Amino acid sequence: MTSIRKRLLVSILSTIILVTALLAIATYFAVREEMDELYDENMKQVAMVLARTGLEDDHSVLEEASENKKLKGEEEFLIQIWREGKIAYTSHPAINFALQKEGRKNFGRAIFEENKWRYYQLKDKNDIIQVSQALDKRHDVVKEIYRVLVVPILIQMPVLITLIWFLVGYGFKPLMLVSDHIKKRTAAFLEPLSVEKSPIEVRELLYALNDLLVRLKSSMDAQRSFTSDAAHELRTPLTAIGLQLDILKRASNAEEKEEAINSLDKGINRSIRLAQQLLELARQEPESITHPLTRISLNDVIKEAIEQGMTLSQMKSISLTFDLDQNLSIEGNAAQLGVMIGNLINNAIIYTPEQGNVKVIARKTDHQIFVDVSDDGIGIGTKDKERVFDRFYRVAGTGAIGSGLGLSIVKNIAAFHKIDIAILEGINNKGTTFRLLINSV
Numbered sequence: 001m002t003s004i005r006k007r008l009l010v011s012i013l014s015t016i017i018l019v020t021a022l023l024a025i026a027t028y029f030a031v032r033e034e035m036d037e038l039y040d041e042n043m044k045q046v047a048m049v050l051a052r053t054g055l056e057d058d059h060s061v062l063e064e065a066s067e068n069k070k071l072k073g074e075e076e077f078l079i080q081i082w083r084e085g086k087i088a089y090t091s092h093p094a095i096n097f098a099l100q101k102e103g104r105k106n107f108g109r110a111i112f113e114e115n116k117w118r119y120y121q122l123k124d125k126n127d128i129i130q131v132s133q134a135l136d137k138r139h140d141v142v143k144e145i146y147r148v149l150v151v152p153i154l155i156q157m158p159v160l161i162t163l164i165w166f167l168v169g170y171g172f173k174p175l176m177l178v179s180d181h182i183k184k185r186t187a188a189f190l191e192p193l194s195v196e197k198s199p200i201e202v203r204e205l206l207y208a209l210n211d212l213l214v215r216l217k218s219s220m221d222a223q224r225s226f227t228s229d230a231a232h233e234l235r236t237p238l239t240a241i242g243l244q245l246d247i248l249k250r251a252s253n254a255e256e257k258e259e260a261i262n263s264l265d266k267g268i269n270r271s272i273r274l275a276q277q278l279l280e281l282a283r284q285e286p287e288s289i290t291h292p293l294t295r296i297s298l299n300d301v302i303k304e305a306i307e308q309g310m311t312l313s314q315m316k317s318i319s320l321t322f323d324l325d326q327n328l329s330i331e332g333n334a335a336q337l338g339v340m341i342g343n344l345i346n347n348a349i350i351y352t353p354e355q356g357n358v359k360v361i362a363r364k365t366d367h368q369i370f371v372d373v374s375d376d377g378i379g380i381g382t383k384d385k386e387r388v389f390d391r392f393y394r395v396a397g398t399g400a401i402g403s404g405l406g407l408s409i410v411k412n413i414a415a416f417h418k419i420d421i422a423i424l425e426g427i428n429n430k431g432t433t434f435r436l437l438i439n440s441v
Helices: 004-052 058-067 135-171 173-183 200-250 254-283 298-315 334-350 406-416
Strands: 078-083 086-090 107-112 115-124 127-134 294-297 319-324 329-332 357-364 368-375 420-425 432-439
Touching: 004 078, 004 115, 004 127, 004 135, 115 135, 127 135, 135 173, 173 200, 200 254, 294 298, 294 334, 298 319, 298 334, 298 357, 298 368, 329 334, 334 357, 334 368, 334 406, 334 432, 406 420
Parallel strands: 319 357
Antiparallel strands: 078 086, 078 127, 107 115, 115 127, 294 329, 357 368, 368 432, 420 432
């Protein structure tokens, strides 16, 4: 793609050259028209002056006309006086320009000796005064005047082009400075660019860049925090696996070995689950979600999530039920919404004691759909409600085994879909209800 500077220069210079050319052409025709009017008026004045001197006295008038050298432009005009079809006087005897046919107009054009001529006729009693001029003489004067007017413009064109070249370069200097400042930014240095001394036209660009830098810095900080937290969280189960493996090596009988193997198996499964949730969380970061939104059936999404949670609920003898309005549809990504609702269901099952209850309810109002995932488990304290969506945060004293990532994943997917989340009382005022408020319009 051509640079903006080059396109701007080409556009400006092309416009100047085109306008100058059109102006030069217009000037030529304007000068030519003005000179034609001036010479025509002079020809008319010459004829009228001769008429006013009185042509009835043959000799005195002709002698006066032939001797009058003060008429303006007389040396450029052919002056003839015709009487009864014969020439009575001519200012240039060597030029045999004939009497032109009388027409409705006093002015006319004729061809004489392969040249174009302009003439003016004035009737005065029995005489016809004819004043003529070769047009090439007029054109010579027009060209000379045109040359005086246009040549200075053509001479200054190179100066103007050079000046525009430097001015455009100077105008782009702020952009070059912005480019230099951006090049200095690194992953470790993402400070906003200075806007105070920048031109107004560049400020919108700088505001957009600063917004991008702030979001990028926030994303980089979150990534560093995530990496640090993930490394810390993975260290504990991996250390536990190492200890369990060491215990297995030291086991002296079959019973101790079986117990060590079971502990090792649980530790490995816990580590796998943690790694899977870490990967899922990374994929569900708001900056990373790029899935398209389409019109989907929320009923199908909820039923599939419930089906996937049945195995875990049956292992703990938990009653997992649902009550859904019919034909619930929203704009969203089915896979991501399935992950979100599935995490809420799994979270409810994990923090509900055996023989407990988990219920999913979905209702539609005028402009919203709310989805409740409720349980009658241990519940969440007021202080913990503010932090349950933080990464790796786990409510103390629950005895439940978890990674503290499930609700973080829920929060990210909800943010992408512009879904509000509320934490309410659970079933029979026990446990917890996570309510999703979804815009159905």
